[in-house]
Amino acid sequence: MPTTHVVFVGPERDFLMGSIALLREVGFSRIVLVTGNDPKFSGEALVQKTAKSLSRDLGIFWPVSVVEVNKSSVMEAANQILSIINSERTLGNDVLLNVASALQPLSMSAYIAASMSRARVVSALPNYSDDGTLVGALEIVEIPVLPIGYPGAEQQLLISRIGDGVESLDSLIYLMFPEIDKNSKRFRSERSRLSHHLSKLESGGFIVKTKYGRNIAIRLTCLGQMFAQVISRGDVPQDD
Numbered sequence: 119m120p121t122t123h124v125v126f127v128g129p130e131r132d133f134l135m136g137s138i139a140l141l142r143e144v145g146f147s148r149i150v151l152v153t154g155n156d157p158k159f160s161g162e163a164l165v166q167k168t169a170k171s172l173s174r175d176l177g178i179f180w181p182v183s184v185v186e187v188n189k190s191s192v193m194e195a196a197n198q199i200l201s202i203i204n205s206e207r208t209l210g211n212d213v214l215l216n217v218a219s220a221l222q223p224l225s226m227s228a229y230i231a232a233s234m235s236r237a238r239v240v241s242a243l244p245n246y247s248d249d250g251t252l253v254g255a256l257e258i259v260e261i262p263v264l265p266i267g268y269p270g271a272e273q274q275l276l277i278s279r280i281g282d283g284v285e286s287l288d289s290l291i292y293l294m295f296p297e298i299d300k301n302s303k304r305f306r307s308e309r310s311r312l313s314h315h316l317s318k319l320e321s322g323g324f325i326v327k328t329k330y331g332r333n334i335a336i337r338l339t340c341l342g343q344m345f346a347q348v349i350s351r352g353d354v355p356q357d358d
Contacts, residue, residue, distance in 0.1 A: 120147035121212040123180075124202060126228060127153050127169045128219030129161055134172070136255030137218035137242035147211060148181040150202060152224075155186035161221070162189070187227070193340035195227035196234075200344050203235045204351055218242035218255060233263040234348055269324065273315050274349050277324060277342055286333040287312065 123146040128134060138149075151169045154162045173182045187198040203213045215232055217225045218241045225241075232239040238260065245256035269277065276290070284290045291298060291308050298305050316336065319325045324342035328335045338346060348354055 119212045120210065121145065121214055122148050122150060122206045123214055123216060124150045124152060124199075124206075125172075125216045126218075126220035126224055127151050127165050127172065128221060129164045129168060130219055130252060131168045131171060133242070133244060133252055133255055134168070134219040135175075136245070137216055137240075137258065138176070140242065140255055140258045141214070141216065141240070144214060146180055146214075148183070149176055150206075151182060151184045152199070152202070152220075153184060153186055154189040154224075156188075156190065159189055187224070189221070189224055191340075192223050192227050192230070193344075195224060196230040197340045197344050197347075199228055199231035200235055200347055203231060203237050204347055207351070213237045215239040216241075217261075229261070229263070231344075232261075233266055234344055235353065236263065239263060268348075268354050269319065269322065269345070273319055273324075274345075274354065276312065276315055276319065277338065277346050278349055280325065280336055280338055280342070281346070283335060283337040285335050287316070287336070288333075290336060 121144055151172055153165050153169045157163055169184055176182050185202055187195045206213050215228050215237055217228050241259050241261060242255040243257045244252055245254045247253050279293045323339055326337050326339055
């Protein structure tokens with residue numbers, strides 16, 4: 119299967135190029151360079167300058183694209199990285215995340231996305247000269263991802279149905295059961311049952327509720343949106 123190398127760009131160009139060279143046996147089909155989306159972010163101007171230089175040099179050997187993410191939010195960046203992974207997999211590509219040069223918050227975002235998607239993630243050990251100058255990458259280190267505890271089947275269905283958000287619990291019930299009669303005993307039963315599941319999703323950080331008037335709007339958090347991506351692709355591990 120062709121492999122897309124997703125590289126998180128930092129200011130140390132030579133170190134990053136060294137990590138890419140150490141991974142040459144993987145046989146990448148293309149490279150995606152990840153930068154921040156705010157040039158005013160500390161150090162981002164240098165990162166984007168480095169990405170431009172890398173695009174030119176790496177473009178001799180592979181197709182290269184640059185994708186920007188929100189570095190100021192760990193969870194939003196993780197959601198955006200998960201979208202990159204899923205887009206590549208939809209094209210039939212395997213994905214390898216290279217965080218060797220990533221700043222710490224972005225490394226955390228990449229690790230979260232890798233754990234949720236079970237993508238490979240690697241870093242590199244730095245190589246220093248005798249005077250302490252960073253001169254390149256010494257060795258690739260594979261970072262094992264931790265298993266994720268997924269919500270149950272009923273709660274996964276709720277996450278899928280909530281999607282871009284619903285304006286009330288009743289609206290969600292009708293999405294789940296279009297034929298249901300609001301005046302029926304079943305409607306009251308489903309209202310109670312779904313309220314219980316929603317409370318669990320809220321305490322787990324998957325949804326947020328906002329009260330307005332007599333209704334309570336329900337929205338997915340960044341974590342909930344990420345799980346919705348995983349669920350929609352059918353990537354949720356099944357119990358043995």
